[in-house]
Structures are given as structure tokens and as C-alpha cells.
Amino acid sequence: MRKLRRTMMYIPGNNPGMIREGHIYGSDSLMFDLEDSVSLKEKDAARFLVYNALKTIDYEGTETVVRVNGLDTPFGRDDFEAIVRAKPDIIRLPKTEKPEDIIEADKLISEIETKVGMEVGTVKLMAAIESALGIINAYDIAKASPRLIAIAIGAEDFVTDMKTTRSKDGVELMMARSQVLLAARAAGIYALDTVFSDINDEEGFINEVKHIKQLGFDGKSVIHPKQIEPVHRIYTPSNKEIEKSIRVLNAIEEAERNGSGVIALDGKMIDGPIVERARRVIELAIATGIYNGGEKID
Amino acid sequence: MEIKAVGMAGTFESSDISIVIEPSDSDEIKIHLKSSVEKQFGKQIRKVIVDTLTELGVGKAVVRATDKGALDCVIRARVQAAAYRAAQIKEYKW
Structure with a gap:
């Protein structure tokens, strides 16, 4: 961390x-x-x-x-x-x-x-x-x-x-x-x-x-x-930012599992920098103690 | 370490202790302590002062201490600073 x-x-x-x-x-x-x-x-x-x-x-x-x-x-x-x-x-x-x-x-x-x-x-x-x-x-x-x-x-x-x-x-x-x-x-x-x-x-x-x-x-x-x-x-990241980041990371995980190349979320393409930013938001949310790394936030 | 002059360190502010160290004619460390918590902590404050001076190799000195609720580590720091100043030594042993 x-x-x-x-x-x-x-x-x-x-x-x-x-x-x-x-x-x-x-x-x-x-x-x-x-x-x-x-x-x-x-x-x-x-x-x-x-x-x-x-x-x-x-x-x-x-x-x-x-x-x-x-x-x-x-x-x-x-x-x-x-x-x-x-x-x-x-x-x-x-x-x-x-x-x-x-x-x-x-x-x-x-x-x-x-x-x-x-x-x-x-x-x-x-x-x-x-x-x-x-x-x-x-x-x-x-x-x-x-x-x-x-x-x-x-x-x-x-x-x-x-x-x-x-x-x-x-x-x-x-x-x-x-x-x-x-x-x-x-x-x-x-x-x-x-x-x-x-x-x-x-x-x-x-x-x-x-x-x-x-x-x-x-x-x-x-x-x-x-x-x-x-x-x-x-x-501190907002709940909205955290939720969006979880969805980005879930989408990328699923795409990797299915072997798909291009990934889209809500009609927008997800690429490397977006994933990196999502990871950073989650890292910050965990470090600040407002998110425990699970699926949902309080 | 020989106490050659008057050395002072610390303040009269809360959580601090003012320490004045002077040369002494007698072969002992004599402490005059004023503290609002003397009844409860006087013995401990005196012990920290003596232990710190002993570690520095000071065997004879007059110490005037006015305590405002200092932690032991603050007492130690103020005694060290006052002793080095009173011994006119600027090469520190850590």
C-alpha cells in the first residue's frame, strides 16, 4: 500500500x-x-x-x-x-x-x-x-x-x-x-x-x-x-469516484477472464490510464479507511 | 565534564522545565527544584536530573530547576543543553 x-x-x-x-x-x-x-x-x-x-x-x-x-x-x-x-x-x-x-x-x-x-x-x-x-x-x-x-x-x-x-x-x-x-x-x-x-x-x-x-x-x-x-x-475520494473505480476494475477483470481485447463501460472505452487511475482511487480509499476493498461501500 | 560557568536551558512555558546549572564547591550535585507537581513527581524529576548529569560525567554542580510539567525526555534534553553550555563544550557526544 x-x-x-x-x-x-x-x-x-x-x-x-x-x-x-x-x-x-x-x-x-x-x-x-x-x-x-x-x-x-x-x-x-x-x-x-x-x-x-x-x-x-x-x-x-x-x-x-x-x-x-x-x-x-x-x-x-x-x-x-x-x-x-x-x-x-x-x-x-x-x-x-x-x-x-x-x-x-x-x-x-x-x-x-x-x-x-x-x-x-x-x-x-x-x-x-x-x-x-x-x-x-x-x-x-x-x-x-x-x-x-x-x-x-x-x-x-x-x-x-x-x-x-x-x-x-x-x-x-x-x-x-x-x-x-x-x-x-x-x-x-x-x-x-x-x-x-x-x-x-x-x-x-x-x-x-x-x-x-x-x-x-x-x-x-x-x-x-x-x-x-x-x-x-x-x-478523500467521493463515493461516486469509488463506485466508478470498482466498476472499471470489475470490467477489466471480466474482460481479462474472457480474453476480450477492447473493453467498454457505459459506452466508453476503458484503456490503461483509466484502469491505473481507478486503481489509485481504490488505493487511496482503502488507505483513508473509507473503503475496505470489498464489492460495496458504506 | 566540568561545569565552568552558569548554563541555562528551557523556559517557564507549560510542558517545559527551566534548568540553570552552576559550578559548585562541594563534591555533589545539589538540586533546588520548584514544581507544581513536586509532591507527586519531585523524586522522579530529581532522579532524571542526576542520572542525566552522571551520564555526562558531571559530579559536582548546583542545579536550579523550575518545572512546568515536563516529560522525562524534556527534562533530559534541557539538562543536557544546560550542562554543555555550562561546560562551554561544543563537541557533542551522542
Whole structure:
């Protein structure tokens, strides 16, 4: 079953209350942040806190991600040394601009895993792309390491690099989002969208989630528990979609049994991409728990 | 690890613990603890502080702790951060 990564909630790395309770809100992943949400003077304290929390707290199956500081900062190497040992599911590398950034992080993680007797490849990587150069290199980044399971667009830094600002309709991100998606799909990894910063603009948030789902993103970073439910709702297939997908898959199964070549359902031809989409809908419906894989839905 | 200066970590916010570690003249770890849950958890909080410092090789220090309901893992993290700061060491052992 393909893992759901619809929502990845930011948890500031130096906030014990949120570190303790983050998983109760039901996001698919939690991202403990050692980077931008932590002041320079507290980098060591946040690192100790996230390290100890990951080693102790049971996050009950919620995927754990740690956003470390880049290896070009004075904090990056210590972050890797501590966090790999604490064994989160994923380390998120910020401000990735070129494949060499991933290769360097991959090598360092492998060294630490070997040193502490962990199987090499245990801790996965994801890369945030947040600059014009990163977007141009997106595909080379996406295929830089088998450890890399996702790339994400970080819009705030990106729009600043592009000498513009974020707007409601996200026109300034069209090219970059598309490029990240193309790169992720071509490399066979997940594509994750950026945060929506105004937690009080529910309508704007919902519009953006619909937009990025339609583009093809697997999910979105969120910054507040109240942003989780709308994303999950929008990413959940409707009963109508599920029913149609079951019928498509039944029709294809029957055709295969009978050895028929061309298959039609309700007067429309069913071909490979339609079957693939139907499979994906069913997979998502099962993963979200609204369908159990049987003939009928509730 | 030798405590050379005053090192602080943590905050007074809920779920956190503020730890101040100072050099000591006596050969022991002396803890001054303030906690709203001291009656129930005071002994455990003190134990986590002492165990963490012992693991770091700190045998003498004065610790002032103000607890706001921190989990053991938070206490450990704040003691580690405060101790490294008080020992003025930036090479960490994980």
C-alpha cells in the first residue's frame, strides 16, 4: 500500500508542548523543525529536545520527519549526527539547490548509520527546493539518491528569490510547482506542496488545496492542526469516484477472464490510464479507511 | 565534564522545565527544584536530573530547576543543553 503523505505538520523544534502533542491531531506526518523556527542561540537546545523526544515518545504510527539545518551552516553536521541516531523516518534537507547537496547528505547519513550499527538506508531523505536554481535542477535533485523519497517546494524563500511575493491565486508559483511535480513523477517519488501561511483564511486555504491536488501533488505542509481536516477531506475520494473505480476494475477483470481485447463501460472505452487511475482511487480509499476493498461501500 | 560557568536551558512555558546549572564547591550535585507537581513527581524529576548529569560525567554542580510539567525526555534534553553550555563544550557526544 502506498503511504499517505497528505499532510505534514510543522512542529517548532524547541517547543516541548507541541512536540508532546503534535500527533494527536491526525496529520499523516509530523515535521520537527530545527531550522527556521529555531533561533540561532537555541539550535543546541532544540536538537537535544527533538533527539530525546524521538527516542522516547511513541508517535503511534505517525511518520516522523526532522527538518535539519543545511550542511553549509554551522549546525547542519551536529543535527545529522544527533538526528540519525534518534532514527526518525525521514530527514528533510532545506534549501536544496543541486544534486550534490543530496549526495553529501546521503553519504553523511550512511556514515552515521554504519558507525552506530544501523542498516544503511534506514533513515530516508526528502528535499525542500526553495530557489530558482533548485527548481531548474529539480529532476537531477529528485534522482540523486535512492534514499530520497520526496521533494517539496518551499514557497516563501522561492518567491523572495524570484523577487516577488505570494498571491492568493499562486500565479507566481505555477512554473515552480509544475517543475517540482514533473521532476518527482519522472523520478518516481512523492511531490509535496508548500505551506499556506494565513491560518485564518480558510477559503483561501481550501482553494489552494484543491488547486495543488488537481495539479497532482501528494500532499501539503501544514502549520496548524485546523489545516489538517480540510486537506484530508479534499484528498478523500467521493463515493461516486469509488463506485466508478470498482466498476472499471470489475470490467477489466471480466474482460481479462474472457480474453476480450477492447473493453467498454457505459459506452466508453476503458484503456490503461483509466484502469491505473481507478486503481489509485481504490488505493487511496482503502488507505483513508473509507473503503475496505470489498464489492460495496458504506 | 566540568561545569565552568552558569548554563541555562528551557523556559517557564507549560510542558517545559527551566534548568540553570552552576559550578559548585562541594563534591555533589545539589538540586533546588520548584514544581507544581513536586509532591507527586519531585523524586522522579530529581532522579532524571542526576542520572542525566552522571551520564555526562558531571559530579559536582548546583542545579536550579523550575518545572512546568515536563516529560522525562524534556527534562533530559534541557539538562543536557544546560550542562554543555555550562561546560562551554561544543563537541557533542551522542
